[in-house]
Amino acid sequence: MTPRSPKHPDSHGSTHNDPASVVFEPEFVDGLRNIFDNLVVFNRFLGLKITNITPERVSGRIVMRPELVGHYGYNRAHGGVISAGLDSMGGVAVMAAIGARHMDEPPAQRLTRFGKLGTIDLRVDYLRQGISEHFDLHAQVMRLGSRVASTRMEFCAADGKLLATGAAAYMVS
Amino acid sequence: MTPRSPKHPDSHGSTHNDPASVVFEPEFVDGLRNIFDNLVVFNRFLGLKITNITPERVSGRIVMRPELVGHYGYNRAHGGVISAGLDSMGGVAVMAAIGARHMDEPPAQRLTRFGKLGTIDLRVDYLRQGISEHFDLHAQVMRLGSRVASTRMEFCAADGKLLATGAAAYMVS
Amino acid sequence: MTPRSPKHPDSHGSTHNDPASVVFEPEFVDGLRNIFDNLVVFNRFLGLKITNITPERVSGRIVMRPELVGHYGYNRAHGGVISAGLDSMGGVAVMAAIGARHMDEPPAQRLTRFGKLGTIDLRVDYLRQGISEHFDLHAQVMRLGSRVASTRMEFCAADGKLLATGAAAYMVS
Amino acid sequence: MTPRSPKHPDSHGSTHNDPASVVFEPEFVDGLRNIFDNLVVFNRFLGLKITNITPERVSGRIVMRPELVGHYGYNRAHGGVISAGLDSMGGVAVMAAIGARHMDEPPAQRLTRFGKLGTIDLRVDYLRQGISEHFDLHAQVMRLGSRVASTRMEFCAADGKLLATGAAAYMVS
Numbered sequence: 001m002t003p004r005s006p007k008h009p010d011s012h013g014s015t016h017n018d019p020a021s022v023v024f025e026p027e028f029v030d031g032l033r034n035i036f037d038n039l040v041v042f043n044r045f046l047g048l049k050i051t052n053i054t055p056e057r058v059s060g061r062i063v064m065r066p067e068l069v070g071h072y073g074y075n076r077a078h079g080g081v082i083s084a085g086l087d088s089m090g091g092v093a094v095m096a097a098i099g100a101r102h103m104d105e106p107p108a109q110r111l112t113r114f115g116k117l118g119t120i121d122l123r124v125d126y127l128r129q130g131i132s133e134h135f136d137l138h139a140q141v142m143r144l145g146s147r148v149a150s151t152r153m154e155f156c157a158a159d160g161k162l163l164a165t166g167a168a169a170y171m172v173s
Numbered sequence: 174m175t176p177r178s179p180k181h182p183d184s185h186g187s188t189h190n191d192p193a194s195v196v197f198e199p200e201f202v203d204g205l206r207n208i209f210d211n212l213v214v215f216n217r218f219l220g221l222k223i224t225n226i227t228p229e230r231v232s233g234r235i236v237m238r239p240e241l242v243g244h245y246g247y248n249r250a251h252g253g254v255i256s257a258g259l260d261s262m263g264g265v266a267v268m269a270a271i272g273a274r275h276m277d278e279p280p281a282q283r284l285t286r287f288g289k290l291g292t293i294d295l296r297v298d299y300l301r302q303g304i305s306e307h308f309d310l311h312a313q314v315m316r317l318g319s320r321v322a323s324t325r326m327e328f329c330a331a332d333g334k335l336l337a338t339g340a341a342a343y344m345v346s
Numbered sequence: 347m348t349p350r351s352p353k354h355p356d357s358h359g360s361t362h363n364d365p366a367s368v369v370f371e372p373e374f375v376d377g378l379r380n381i382f383d384n385l386v387v388f389n390r391f392l393g394l395k396i397t398n399i400t401p402e403r404v405s406g407r408i409v410m411r412p413e414l415v416g417h418y419g420y421n422r423a424h425g426g427v428i429s430a431g432l433d434s435m436g437g438v439a440v441m442a443a444i445g446a447r448h449m450d451e452p453p454a455q456r457l458t459r460f461g462k463l464g465t466i467d468l469r470v471d472y473l474r475q476g477i478s479e480h481f482d483l484h485a486q487v488m489r490l491g492s493r494v495a496s497t498r499m500e501f502c503a504a505d506g507k508l509l510a511t512g513a514a515a516y517m518v519s
Numbered sequence: 520m521t522p523r524s525p526k527h528p529d530s531h532g533s534t535h536n537d538p539a540s541v542v543f544e545p546e547f548v549d550g551l552r553n554i555f556d557n558l559v560v561f562n563r564f565l566g567l568k569i570t571n572i573t574p575e576r577v578s579g580r581i582v583m584r585p586e587l588v589g590h591y592g593y594n595r596a597h598g599g600v601i602s603a604g605l606d607s608m609g610g611v612a613v614m615a616a617i618g619a620r621h622m623d624e625p626p627a628q629r630l631t632r633f634g635k636l637g638t639i640d641l642r643v644d645y646l647r648q649g650i651s652e653h654f655d656l657h658a659q660v661m662r663l664g665s666r667v668a669s670t671r672m673e674f675c676a677a678d679g680k681l682l683a684t685g686a687a688a689y690m691v692s
Contacts, residue, residue: 002590003292003598003645003683039418042426045391069387071461071521078388079433079465079522084426091174115417118472119174119425120321120342121294123642125467125669125686126522127662142684143646147320148293148344150644152684164522165661165671167644167686169293169342170174171321175417176425176472176510212591215599218564244348244634245558252349252606252638253561257599288590291645292598296469298496298513298640299349300489315511316473323471325511337349338488338498340471340513349638437520465520466667466688467640493666494639494690515639515688516520517667 019055022100028107029053032099035114036092048085048137050092055100058092060085060137070130077130082155085137086166087122090151093139094170097149113172120148120169127164132157147173192228195273201280202226205272208287209265221258221310223265228273231265233258233310243303250303255328258310259339260295263324266312267343270322286345293321293342300337305330320346365401368446374453375399378445381460382438394431394483396438401446404439406431406483416476423476428501431483432512433468436497439485440516443495459518466494466515473510478503493519538574541619547626548572551618554633555611567604567656569611574619577611579604579656589649596649601674604656605685606641609670612658613689616668632691639667639688646683651676666692 033050036043046068052059062068062077062085070078094117099110139153153166206223209216219241225232235241235250235258243251267290272283312326326339379396382389392414398405408414408423408431416424440463445456485499499512552569555562565587571578581587581596581604589597613636618629658672672685 002290002593002595003601003647003649035418040424041413041415041418042424045413046426067387067391072381072385072387074521076521078386078430079468079520080388080392080426080430082522083429083433083468083470084424087174087425087429117174119176121323121340121469121471122425122429123296123467123469123686124429125661125688126465127669128522130522142644142681150294150646150684162661165669165686167294167642167684169644174425175420175422176428176474176476208591213597214586214588214591215597218586219599240560240564242560245554245560247348249348251559251561251603252641253565253599253603255349256602256606256641256643257597260598260602294642294644295598295602296513296640296642297602298488298515299638300496301349303349315471315508323473323511335488338496338513340469340511342471348636433520463520465522467669467686469642496640513640 019097019100022055022103024053024099025107028099028110031107031111032092032095035111040088042084043088046081046085048088053092053096055096057138057140058089058096060089061134062137063134064132075131077135079126082126082130082164083122083124086124086153086155086164087119087168089137089139090153090166090168091117091119091170093141093151094144094149094172097141097144098172101144116173118171120171122166122168124164124166127162130163134158147171192270192273195228195276197226197272198280201272201283204280204284205265205268208284213261215257216261219254219257221261226265226269228269230311230313231262231269233262234307235310236307237305248304250308252299255299255303255337256295256297259297259326259328260292260341262310262312263326263339263341264290264292264343266314266324267317267322267345270314270317271345274317289346291344293344295339295341297337297339300335303336307331320344365443365446368401368449370399370445371453374445374456377453377457378438378441381457386434388430389434392427392431394434399438399442401442403484403486404435404442406435407480408483409480410478421477423481425472428472428476428510429468429470432470432499432501432510433465433514435483435485436499436512436514437463437465437516439487439497440490440495440518443487443490444518447490462519464517466517468512468514470510470512473508476509480504493517538616538619541574541622543572543618544626547618547629550626550630551611551614554630559607561603562607565600565603567607572611572615574615576657576659577608577615579608580653581656582653583651594650596654598645601645601649601683602641602643605643605672605674606638606687608656608658609672609685609687610636610638610689612660612670613663613668613691616660616663617691620663635692637690639690641685641687643683643685646681649682653677666690
């Protein structure tokens with residue numbers, strides 16, 4: 001089929017900002033962090049915390065602990081820790097991109113858009129074993145459409161070595 | 174993130190039919206076949222022809238020929254023949270499912286929905302070498318939402334052996 | 347590129363069995379279950395238990411509980427529960443297929459092959475919201491090569507409704 | 520499952536080079552280009568030509584023409600042109616990485632490794648419509664193991680705009 005359709009403009013009709021020039025209010029960043037770190041219960045179990053949010057790239061961290069081990073006898077993170085973490089980070093990246101597009105809305109209103117977000121699909125490529133004291137996760141939005149957003153994600157060891165990569169699509173409205 | 178969102182009902186508000194009980198009019202089937210076999214130019218090059226269309230499953234066929242070879246010295250189809258064919262078949266499956274949902278519209282109107290279809294993403298798993306005199310392709314829709322449809326596809330040898338499988342998401346409106 | 351290579355026979359040179367005719371010894375089934383349910387720590391957290399193992403298809407179950415929730419205010423499983431569960435089940439399906447291929451080896455020896463298994467990549471398609479009292483997971487091997495195995499997986503609600511599908515590739519030696 | 524396995528070192532036991540410091544002989548580059556541009560028949564149909572080969576990144580180009588159109592009435596490339604092109608480019612990137620690892624072998628011997636390469640699976644994310652006078656494709660290897668290689672690819676318009684991204688896994692021996 002033809003990649004996406006001719007009827008889908010890249011945006012919404014709402015305020016358009018160059019993402020690179022947007023600076024988020026602390027209220028928006030704190031609100032997004034609270035939803036993500038505390039209210040998404042499974043993130044709390046993973047120990048996944050947001051470390052940085054910008055309109056163009058978000059980062060998070062998971063500190064390794066025994067519950068996350070995938071293979072008895074090795075101290076390696078389970079592949080599910082990686083897939084779950086990358087899915088979550090992709091979602092935050094989309095929220096940040098949506099937030100940057102709707103700077104005309106008050107922070108609280110932008111945050112309600114989080115409830116409309118849903119993952120369509122996810123791919124994870126496991127490159128190297130998940131061995132590290134902590135893991136740094138990064139995500140960026142490749143394209144934010146009016147209905148679908150596409151992201152790329154990375155899962156890195158504490159020394160920066162790339163352990164896994166991901167790609168996901170999200171429904172945004 | 175949460176799989177898809179709570180705000181997305183499975184359907185449209187339009188006429189709802191049990192897909193299994195829908196029988197397409199010849200006008201719809203012929204129109205869909207004409208678009209697919211003739212007007213989508215790249216399908217014509219692949220030699221991909223629809224062999225069967227029902228609301229729940231569509232099938233097509235590619236006859237092997239030298240232009241489709243992937244590797245000099247072997248008579249194997251290129252992986253791109255497989256990925257292109259599966260993408261196209263998934264799209265037809267979505268069109269059939271949409272057609273079954275909108276039986277209240279005249280065939281010609283339903284066919285205009287084809288122009289709105291776009292592939293969001295595609296995965297292909299290559300299981301065995303693409304060696305056969307012809308290939309049979311099958312696709313079915315796993316879920317048709319109001320905005321996104323998900324499909325699964327298969328690429329088989331003439332003897333029925335499964336050579337590759339695929340999965341794709343499409344934007345439908 | 348050409349799908350896989352001409353130098354890769356489908357099998358190993360070891361004993362070949364028709365998977366459908368193989369019946370596993372209780373020792374093998376119990377051993378695999380023990381590794382999976384108890385020694386893979388993250389499965390224990392997910393609450394993922396194997397419910398059935400045959401050479402051609404494996405099933406498991408996750409009982410929903412608050413820690414697995416993905417979205418505050420809804421009782422839906424996080425997408426990471428789904429991706430982690432499907433990855434694990436695909437791995438067990440590969441182990442069962444390998445076990446059926448090597449029935450000439452004693453059960454304990456076959457079980458050591460588990461340590462060689464690694465996920466190459468994973469795709470998950472999220473079809474419907476993960477709302478159910480428990481979830482039934484199924485996996486089957488589409489092809490077991492000498493080095494790579496490909497699987498398909500399903501994640502279903504208690505009423506059998508399909509909530510998500512997956513596909514993964516595993517390194518097997 | 521655990522991401523890949525502890526038994527798989529990143530390399531082969533053969534000569535190890537820092538890819539960044541390797542300079543390919545013209546004989547190797549010309550040989551790879553000849554296989555790719557001429558002997559892989561389907562690439563010839565796509566009109567896909569290699570434009571640059573280094574150990575760390577390869578690039579190619581497809582000039583748009585009517586046979587590649589995906590949708591009657593629009594001059595957009597079919598999604599299959601994109602998936603086929605990205606699959607091919609990922610394969611060349613793997614060949615370049617293998618070539619850099621085996622600089623101790625004469626070029627002709629390194630080129631025979633091409634026959635062992637096979638695609639395991641492919642994912643393509645379609646971001647924007649494929650409209651351009653020509654397309655530039657890029658691929659890089661994220662990890663080259665002794666048996667499996669993982670790649671990321673990009674499909675860009677003539678003005679550099681990113682139209683699609685891809686990821687693939689290849690069997691390398």
